[in-house]
Amino acid sequence: MAGEPKIRLDHVSKIYQGAEGPAVAELTLDIDPGEILVLVGPSGCGKSTTLRLINRMIEPTSGRIYLDGDDVTDVNPDQLRRRIGYVIQQIGLFPHQTIAENVATVPKMLRWDRKRISTRVDELLELVGLDPRVYRDRYPKELSGGQAQRVGVARALGADPSIMLMDEPFGAIDPITRESLQNEFLRLQEELRKTIVFVTHDIDEAIKMGDRIAILGEQSVVHQADTPERILAYPVDDFVRSFIGAGTAMKGLAFERVGDLDLAPFDEGRNGDGKPVGTITADATLFEALEEMLRTADGKTVVVDESGRPAGVVELSHLSDALRTAQDEARRHYDELGAAS
Numbered sequence: 001m002a003g004e005p006k007i008r009l010d011h012v013s014k015i016y017q018g019a020e021g022p023a024v025a026e027l028t029l030d031i032d033p034g035e036i037l038v039l040v041g042p043s044g045c046g047k048s049t050t051l052r053l054i055n056r057m058i059e060p061t062s063g064r065i066y067l068d069g070d071d072v073t074d075v076n077p078d079q080l081r082r083r084i085g086y087v088i089q090q091i092g093l094f095p096h097q098t099i100a101e102n103v104a105t106v107p108k109m110l111r112w113d114r115k116r117i118s119t120r121v122d123e124l125l126e127l128v129g130l131d132p133r134v135y136r137d138r139y140p141k142e143l144s145g146g147q148a149q150r151v152g153v154a155r156a157l158g159a160d161p162s163i164m165l166m167d168e169p170f171g172a173i174d175p176i177t178r179e180s181l182q183n184e185f186l187r188l189q190e191e192l193r194k195t196i197v198f199v200t201h202d203i204d205e206a207i208k209m210g211d212r213i214a215i216l217g218e219q220s221v222v223h224q225a226d227t228p229e230r231i232l233a234y235p236v237d238d239f240v241r242s243f244i245g246a247g248t249a250m251k252g253l254a255f256e257r258v259g260d261l262d263l264a265p266f267d268e269g270r271n272g273d274g275k276p277v278g279t280i281t282a283d284a285t286l287f288e289a290l291e292e293m294l295r296t297a298d299g300k301t302v303v304v305d306e307s308g309r310p311a312g313v314v315e316l317s318h319l320s321d322a323l324r325t326a327q328d329e330a331r332r333h334y335d336e337l338g339a340a341s
């Protein structure tokens, strides 16, 4: 991608005291402004260490770290952390402080005046979907897990940092709340356009949240860093293939929209048995189209416009063609990369 990366890790290594080998070995990775880069990999591969190297909660043993092109490897870590929001799994809210006090942590450190802090706290609580009048004066123990996690996000956004580091932020939340927090967060990100480094060990979460995903092996070795579409279409090695697991073709269909297809003409909305076939709209994904075909046991589904009028038909062959096109594109991309290196 053109332009300067927001974050650059340049041959960064970390060897913990007394450890036999490095937890992170010679990691080089660029993170672009405004993207969500997900670090995903097996337990113990060095994801959290990598994240904490970025805001220097952990000091690198060697290598350089750049933010906006500036070498920050030796900058005072306190100053650095005010520019970088940090959200962790168990939130780490201060139990004896109210929600408002928790959210005000960084603005207080920056010595903002009282009025400005109070306005900012209300704004942040609104932003994460919590009514300040209800939640401001509560204590963390008076919140559900999902609400506490929202407060964690609000606190990390305190002084409007341009970078957010998120370490399994939705990891300890039940699956339903987790899904709605993921969706809310993606909506928020549309507005905020922060540069986000997001750690998870869950490949499905990575596919959903990431503009790009870096699949890490032992010692944070990058096996593949690319868009979810490309990783699904073209895993570069056996490690990536086994990590992303079964169902890659199906998962890949979630990235294509029915509206982008050259639809077959609509003749009649019935299958061979005379039963009506299912319908979807043009903004549906190919995954949803497939689901509809399976649900109604048809090899096709009718696309309808807003007034319910048929606009064309999606057939199974559209799905396999779309997958093949994605695979061809990814293969060409990696061939070109290989030729260039």
Ligand SMILES: Nc1ncnc2c1ncn2[C@@H]1O[C@H](COP(=O)(O)OP(=O)(O)OP(=O)(O)O)[C@@H](O)[C@H]1O
Residues within 6 Å of the ligand: 016, 017, 019, 023, 041, 042, 043, 044, 045, 046, 047, 048, 049, 050, 201
């Ligand atoms: N403070 C520490 N001191 C010594 N070794 C550590 C320390 N923190 C982590 N490690 C080791 O470094 C390696 C990487 O740990 P890290 O927590 O970064 O992995 P991870 O990929 O985030 O794991 P998980 O998904 O299980 O949280 C592990 O072998 C771990 O035991």
